[in-house]
Amino acid sequence: MTPRLVILGTAAVGPDVDHENTHMALEGTNGVYLIDCVGLPLARLKHAGIDHEKLRGIILTHFHPDHVAAVPGLLLSLWIMGRTDPLHIYGLSHCLNRVEQMMGFYHWEKWNGFFPVVFHHLPPREGVQLLDTTDFTIYASPVRHYVPTIGVRVVVKQTDYIMAYSGDTIPCPETVRLAYNADLLIHEATGDEPLGHSSAAQAGAIAKEARAKRLGLIHYPVWNARTAHLVDEARATFGERVFLCEDMMSIPLG
Template sequence: MTIHLLGTGASVSDVDRTTTMLAFEEAEQFFLVDCGADAARELARAELDPTRLEAIVLTHEHPDHVSGFALLIEKMWLLGRREPIPVYGPASAIQVAQTCFGAYATDRWEGLPAREYHEIPMASGELVFETDAFRVTSSPVDHPVPTVGLRVETTSGAIAAYSADTAKVDAVVDLARGASVLVHEATGHLPGVHASAEEAAETARDAGVDRLLLVHIPPGCSDDDLVTARSIFPHTSWGHDGQAVSVQSSEAAPLAPEARSIPL
C-alpha cells in the first residue's frame, strides 16, 4: 500500500502546506480521505487519475476537510468521470457536502456523476467500505464535531491508521494496533480538539506501530517539537505535501531519525 500525503497543513498553515488530505493506493485502486483544498490537483501531482477515484471519505464537517468537495466533483466530471462516486462520512459531514454542492446550479451538467452518500455510524470498529483491495473501518475520535479516525487494511496484509482531527484518545490506539504506519495530527495540545506531536508519539508508542507521520501542522511548529516526540517514539517524522509513503505488511526498516533540520 502507498499513502499519498496530498496535504499536511492545518486549517491555517504556511505556504508549503495545503490542508490535510490523504489518498490510499493499493493494486491500482485508490480512495481519498478529505478534500478541504483542490484535491483533484493534488491527486494529479501524485500521478493518480481523479476520474478513477474509488471513494471519498470525509472524516468530519469542518471547512478544511470538506470545502473542496464541490470543486472535486466538478473536475472529475469535466475530466470525463460518469460513474457514480461513493461518499462516506459522519451524518453531519455528509450534510455539509450535500449543502455545499447543492449551492451550485448543476442541472445542465450532462453526465454529472451521481454522489452516493453513505453515513458512517459513530461507533467503534464500524466497517466503512470493503473492496477487493481495501477494508476500511472507523471509530469516533475526540473533536468538537462528529469525527472518525480510520484503519486501512489491504489484501496484501498492509495496515495503516489515520487519527483525523482529534485530541489524544484511546480510540486511535485501538485503530492503530498492529499497523505499520500511523498518520496522526499534531496541531498542538488542546483538550477535546487537537493533539500535540508529543501526544501523537505517545499514541504511536502505545499502539506499537513502526512509524509515525505527523500531519495537520500549523505555523509555528519547530524541530524542537519533533525532538520531543522522538524522545517518546523515535521513528517519528513530519509529513510533507506530496510525500508518498510505502506501507509493507511488516516494516523491515523503521524510519531513521533525520539528521538535518526539517523544513516546516
C-alpha cells in the same frame, strides 16, 4: 503494485506555499480514495502521478472547512471532464448531510448529465467496516474533536500491513484501539488543545500505547511556525521511529 499512501497536504488550518491543508490519497491497483478533500486535489493527484479516472471515492473525516472545502470544486471538475462513473463519499451523517446541503447551494441537481454520487452514512461506533476492495479493508472509528469525527484504519490484504490515521482529535482511547499494532500511525500534531487537538508529544504517547511501529506527524501548524521540534517532542514519548509528513510524500504500505 504495492498500495501506497500519498500525503497531498500536511498543514493545520493555515496553509502556506509549501504546505496544503491536510488530505491524502490511498492508491491501490484498482482504485484511489481521497481521505478528506481540500485545496486543489486534482492538481495534487496529477503531481503525484495518479490518474483522476482511478478515483473511486472520498472519505471525509469531519465537517470543517479545512477538510471538506474542495468537494464542490472537485465534483464540478470531474463532471466537466466527462466523468460518468459513480463517486462514493463516506462519512458520518453529521458531515454528509452538510456536504449535501453545501452542494445544494450550487443547485447541483440541475447539472445536466451529472454522474452519480453515492453517500455512505457510517454509524458512529468503533470498528465499522467502511470499505472492502481487492486491495484493502478500511475501518472507521469515532474520535474526539469539536464536531463528530472519524479516524480510519487501513488493512492491506496483500501484506497485512496496517496504517491508521487519527483524524483531528484529542488524545483518547478510541485512537489507541484504532491504531493498535499498526505498522504506521499517522497522527495529528496541531498542538495541545484540550477540546479538539493533540500535540506532537501526545501523538507519541498514543502511538506508544497503541504499540504502533512508526509514527508520522501531520496536521501541524506551518504559518509562521517552526516544525523542527515536533519530531523531537514525539520521540521523547514514543521512540526514534518518528517522521514529519511532508506534502507529496509517498509512503508504500507494505
